[in-house]
Amino acid sequence: MLTNPGSDRVRAVRALQRRPVRQRTGRFGVEGPQGVREAVRYAPQRVRDVYVTAEAAQRYAADILGPAHDAGLRVHEVSTEVLAAMSDADAPQGVLAVVDAADTTLAEVLATGPRLLVLLTNVRDPGNAGTVIRGADAAGADAVLVSAASVDVLAPKVVRSTAGSLFHLPVVAGLDTDATLDALAGAGIRRYAADGSGTTLLPEADLAAAHCWVMGNEAWGLPQDTLDRCDEVVRVPIHGRAESLNLAMAATVCLYASAGVQRSARGAG
Amino acid sequence: MLTNPGSDRVRAVRALQRRPVRQRTGRFGVEGPQGVREAVRYAPQRVRDVYVTAEAAQRYAADILGPAHDAGLRVHEVSTEVLAAMSDADAPQGVLAVVDAADTTLAEVLATGPRLLVLLTNVRDPGNAGTVIRGADAAGADAVLVSAASVDVLAPKVVRSTAGSLFHLPVVAGLDTDATLDALAGAGIRRYAADGSGTTLLPEADLAAAHCWVMGNEAWGLPQDTLDRCDEVVRVPIHGRAESLNLAMAATVCLYASAGVQRSARGAG
Numbered sequence: 001m002l003t004n005p006g007s008d009r010v011r012a013v014r015a016l017q018r019r020p021v022r023q024r025t026g027r028f029g030v031e032g033p034q035g036v037r038e039a040v041r042y043a044p045q046r047v048r049d050v051y052v053t054a055e056a057a058q059r060y061a062a063d064i065l066g067p068a069h070d071a072g073l074r075v076h077e078v079s080t081e082v083l084a085a086m087s088d089a090d091a092p093q094g095v096l097a098v099v100d101a102a103d104t105t106l107a108e109v110l111a112t113g114p115r116l117l118v119l120l121t122n123v124r125d126p127g128n129a130g131t132v133i134r135g136a137d138a139a140g141a142d143a144v145l146v147s148a149a150s151v152d153v154l155a156p157k158v159v160r161s162t163a164g165s166l167f168h169l170p171v172v173a174g175l176d177t178d179a180t181l182d183a184l185a186g187a188g189i190r191r192y193a194a195d196g197s198g199t200t201l202l203p204e205a206d207l208a209a210a211h212c213w214v215m216g217n218e219a220w221g222l223p224q225d226t227l228d229r230c231d232e233v234v235r236v237p238i239h240g241r242a243e244s245l246n247l248a249m250a251a252t253v254c255l256y257a258s259a260g261v262q263r264s265a266r267g268a269g
Numbered sequence: 270m271l272t273n274p275g276s277d278r279v280r281a282v283r284a285l286q287r288r289p290v291r292q293r294t295g296r297f298g299v300e301g302p303q304g305v306r307e308a309v310r311y312a313p314q315r316v317r318d319v320y321v322t323a324e325a326a327q328r329y330a331a332d333i334l335g336p337a338h339d340a341g342l343r344v345h346e347v348s349t350e351v352l353a354a355m356s357d358a359d360a361p362q363g364v365l366a367v368v369d370a371a372d373t374t375l376a377e378v379l380a381t382g383p384r385l386l387v388l389l390t391n392v393r394d395p396g397n398a399g400t401v402i403r404g405a406d407a408a409g410a411d412a413v414l415v416s417a418a419s420v421d422v423l424a425p426k427v428v429r430s431t432a433g434s435l436f437h438l439p440v441v442a443g444l445d446t447d448a449t450l451d452a453l454a455g456a457g458i459r460r461y462a463a464d465g466s467g468t469t470l471l472p473e474a475d476l477a478a479a480h481c482w483v484m485g486n487e488a489w490g491l492p493q494d495t496l497d498r499c500d501e502v503v504r505v506p507i508h509g510r511a512e513s514l515n516l517a518m519a520a521t522v523c524l525y526a527s528a529g530v531q532r533s534a535r536g537a538g
Binding site (some may be wrong): 138141239242253257258259 | 363391400405407433514525526529
């Protein structure tokens, strides 16, 4: 059992809370039972180490420890103090994993013939980014694309707010927005900017086509040159007096509208 | 100009951050330009006092101060220190209003013949509650109903996350869940529990009928006796591997699905 909160190993895990360290090592931390369970289940080849307290090892024996042992993962029992020292959470839940960043490329995603994508171009709030990834997963999107100007999707708060979805679908980060929009066009995928300035209302958009929702910044939306590069600028209708939906809500409404049309078309075909 | 951060008035405003004080006085604080602007615009008869720094008075002259003076409201210039002492925000934005709680009753809402409602039965997270109110406004819902067991919708974090929507549609709080479900039935409004245990998928639900979305707790959903009282238990389809959507996302997806059906039916009729 690891009991020294000041050890090099503990410090190395804690250091993954800092973006430069994540970038240098290509690893990140996943905290809490939901995230660790989904990582072990859907991306075991990327899990480097699992750290767990004695209490959590009992509580999560069936859904985390068992699958982790079956996958041949390294599981380390740690004291409560060690887990707290590794953790970013206010109330650590007894289990944490160190995971390799995904190395899926945009080209690999495009080669699979995706029908529904979302591109975050300038999303800065960790909760928003995580919630969009969770919403994209729920809506059955094929991947989430994230520009270099957005929040780091491997930051603890983003990872936590994806509720495990980070391991359910490809999330390709660090992209150049313009190059990505060009690559989407080259792959025959329509680029729909989701923006309050749009003249096409969501129910009128051609959602049966393969397409990618392009989302801007929480406060200032999408810049004109990005709007100009997209095939359509689509607006979620605001029926009441609200100025707008927040970014994560707008993305989820758009993605569910797309899923509804694409899946009923598939069912009918 | 008010310059004493320790004055009785400043302490009285600050005290509105506490629920017992809000309940005793029937008032609450609204912080920041967006909330104050919407309060002045849509509920001026409920605004008791507006507090503004000299800098903010200049910045928001056209969209807050002008309309506030036109409505005959009491506007007080305050020092930056006084505003900070009144405020709950990490970075106060120079303007704050004290507003009377709305006194709209459930009976009054039902008397208007509402087509689309949402009932929060046990929502505990301020951000979730605020986001649902914002989403309900955007979707054009007729009102938001909130049970006594839910978070106080007049708490600073809820008010802030409604982004002004608190003043755009009736929000009736402090309700008894069972009595409300009975009253809805009596008014001919169908009660649709939004819950992962549902056997009716969202696209299959009869959304053209007048109905109320019934939302449960973030973690444990709706209890069986509430599910039993509802006319249908409806599930947002999860197409990917996510366990669920978060509460605010699920509510917004449901409300937008309802708005889409009801408004296209109205357009066709």
